[in-house]
Structures are given as C-alpha cells and as structure tokens.
Amino acid sequence: MARKLLRRAFILLMLIFFYLPIIYTVVFSFNSSKSLSKFESFSLKWYEKMFHSSDMVNSIYYTIAIAVLATLISTVIGTITAIGLSRSGRILRGIVEQINDMPIMNPDIVTAIGLLMFFSTLAVKKGFVTMLTAHVMFCIPYVILSVMPKLRSLDPNLLDAALDLGCTPMQALVKVIVPETVSGIISGALIAFTMSFDDFVISYFVTGNGVNNISIMVYTMSKRINPSINALSTVIIGIITVGLTVVNVIPPIVNAIKQKGKIRKEI
Amino acid sequence: MKSFRKLVYPYLLWAIIMIVIPMLMILVYAFTDEGNSVRNFVFSLGSFRRFFSDTVFLVVLRRSIYIAVLTTVFCVLLGYPMAYAMAKSRFKIHLVLLVTIPTWINMLVRTYAWRGMLDNNGLINNFLGFFGIAPLKFLETTFAVVLGMVYNFIPFMILQIYTSLEKLDKSLLEAASDLGANRLQRFLKVTLPLSVPGIISGITLVFLPAVSSFFIPKLLGGGQYVLIGNVIENQFLTAGDWSFGSAISLIMAVIIIISMYITRSLDKKTNPEGGDD
Known part of the structure; x- marks a missing residue:
C-alpha cells in the first residue's frame, strides 16, 4: 500500500x-x-564546568525548589477552591471562573509585565518569593480546571449520605470528596509541576537579585556558544524523561503486561 | 452543603490581587505617560501616538504579524497530514505520547538546540556539505525564526486536529462512499469540514504564542531581529518605560482579539450550525 x-x-x-x-x-x-x-x-568536561559554576547549580536548585513548592501550594489551594466552586451559586462561580481563565488566555508576556509592575509598585524584593508567588498564581488555574470536571461527575448524594451518616463537613471532604477526585488532583499537580518547571517568560520578568531558574540561565548564557548549556539542557531533559517514565508511561506499560499475563493465564 | 462555598473566598481574594490588579495596572499605565509612579492619574494617549507615528515600530508590528501568520500556516500545512496519519495509524496512543513529550521539555532548551544545528558550522550545514552545498546562512534569518516557532508550537496544532479527527463519526464516511463519493470528495466534503473546529483551536494555540514570543527571535534571529515581544521586553527590562510597554502589549492584545474573531468567523462559515466545543 x-x-x-x-x-x-x-x-x-x-x-x-x-x-x-x-x-x-x-x-x-x-x-x-x-x-x-x-x-x-x-x-564529561562540560558537566564538570557546569557543576563548578555556582550560577548553574543554583539555577537547578531554584527550578526544582520552586516547582515542588508551587505544585504543593497550587494543588492544595486549587483543589479546595474547586470543591467550593462545585457547591456555590452560578454568579460567584461565573466570576471566579472568568478571573481564573485570564492567565490561561493571556499571552505569558502580558501576565509577566502585569506582575512585574505589581511587585515593583509594592517594592517587594524580587527573587525567590516573587518567583514562587507568580508560579503559584499561574499554576492554580490549571489545577482548578483539571479538578472541576471530576467534581462535576461526582454523585451529589454522596456528600449528603456522608453527612447523614454523621460525618462532619471536614471529614466528608477528606474521606469522601478528595478520594473520589484524586485522579483529577494528580493530573492537576502534574500539569502544575511541568508548567512551573518549564516556565521562562514569567520567571524572567519577576525575578531578580541573582535568583535564576534553568530557563533564564539558558537565555542569558546563550549569547555565546557555550556547550555547558548542552550539559544543563541534558540535565533537564533527563529529569523530565525520568519523571515522564515514572509517572506517565510506566503505569500503562504495567497495565499492558498485567493484561497480557491475565489473558495467558486463561489459556 | 452551603458551608463549602466559603472555600472559594480565599482564592477569590488572591485572584483579585494577583490576577485582576496586575491586569488593571497594564490598562492604567497604557493610558498615561507620567512615569512609573502614577500618583495622580492623567489620561493620555501619548504612548499610542508614539507607537503609531514611528515607522520603526510599525515595521516591527507588521513583521510580528507576518511571522505569526506564516508560523500558523506552516503548522496547519504540516500538522494536518501528521494528525491525519496518526488517526489512521495502529500506534495512535504511542504517537500521541511521542508528540506530547517534547512539549514537556523546556522551550528554551529546545530552541537553543536549533542554534547549534543551524549554525554556519552546525550539523545541518555539515550534512549539506556532503552534497557539495556551500554553508548556508540559516541563523539570523526569517527562516530560522519561523522554523523555531513551528518547531515549538506545532505539537499543539497536531493534538487539536488529531482530537477532532478521532471524534469523527466513521459512519459518515461510509455514508459518503455509499452515496458515490470518491476518496478525495469524501475528504473534502466530510473529513475536512468536520475537523475545522480542531484547526481553529489549534490556531488559537499557535498564533497567540507566536505573535508574542520574544526568546525565539532573540535566540534564532539574533539581536537585530526584533518582534513586538522584544520591544515589550526592552521597555520593561531595559528602558523601564512602563507606560509605553503597557500600551504596546495592549496593542498586541487587540491584534490577538481581532485575529481570534477572524478565525472564529471562518469556523461559522464552514460549520453554520456552530458545532464547536
């Protein structure tokens, strides 16, 4: 053919x-x-060079630290907000969803300059805290978007049943709603992590005082040919590939093997 | 359970402070030119006048739109056949994964890789050398910038078109064949119109980052290759002129809104029933 x-x-x-x-x-x-x-x-000389450059090592540290913290914070806040949204009236939900969509719709550079002016006006010292705050800000909307559909498909009687059976609202939340929506929460956390890990534009505008992530490092060093960038890039590619294999690819493969085993057993 | 509603308020407050206020600041600064500390707001269109009366900026604006349109066109022309071939393949799921993985790797890193490959002494020129082709200058050309953008943004286009092709009801194709349509007719009259919503959402995912990108032109186009994103970057990080920078980003936002409006009206023309989702 x-x-x-x-x-x-x-x-x-x-x-x-x-x-x-x-x-x-x-x-x-x-x-x-x-x-x-x-x-x-x-x-391995470019790796040696990379590990001898404190700027580059720091950038790896900042990237991971900010991605982990931003993922944790935004997943918690995003999930709580999504649960609240699923129980609130149309007007409130409409307003929050509208605002929530803004960072997703806007080009990164627009979000970035808004935050730059905001932080500068407040005279906040630019660096780790501003970068983390900005990352939390653009990660939460994605968490909410991935948790909401799961909550919507949840049987509304489930919560009432839990409350009738004597759960406090808090218990109902932790024991019923969260376990039922955990797949949405996990995928939200994954999206948040990669968004934060890969971000360049927003980080570049809101950081300062020598706090750089890997993207900013590549951007500022790329003015001259410098193979250490390749080493730094390979580190990122490695982290993402390992992350993808552990989180995303392995379960389907395991599933496939399991199914294969089951079918063979039946024969 | 009404008390759960309270869970929304902390985020609502946060979102107003962190999302709405910064956006309002852009709006305020765009319409004043009193410097970066606006104590008493004085309305002015000075920044917009400055932009539209300077041919340098108009050239940049035209070039940005040209590059973004070119990128979008190439993404559709290359992305459609790819999505089509994927939808027909036995390895759909693996191919979707393979197209998605690069998007999880940092854009800066992938764009920097092209710098090494497109260099005068780079991999591609070395390869062309085997065929006796003299080194071509790729870097600092429109070609390199568009290539970099297509490379970065095409996965979004492919995945959107693929999704719409996957959703397509196969019995419609059978019906078309039964009614005497040949392969080409079937594609043009059934498959293509029904995948337009996918193309449209693909365009929104490609055009917007393409028109606002500033690191791709900087890395692959060199310092002289200025697009509107680079002008905004300079205004905020070098010149420190917030008013002018805000005005330019507002102009960019208007261009994006207009282009979205045009693409949506194309969708309505092909799918008058408005079956987009």
Missing part, C-alpha cells in the same frame, strides 16, 4: 524533526570539543 507507506514516512520525518534537536543536545553535551557538528570523543 503506497498510501500507507507515505503516511508512515511522513510520521517518521515529523518524529525526526521533533527529536533530532533533543538528541543533538544530549549527544553534544558529551563532546570533548567545542565543535557544533563534529563529535570528537566522549568527555
């Missing part, structure tokens, strides 16, 4: 287009020379 072959070839070409730059970065981070096109020999 020529048609099928053509489709496959196109998919293959597109995947090469997607992955070539990523593979290139990883491979050339181990290159012993500064060359952009010739791989001379294997070496």
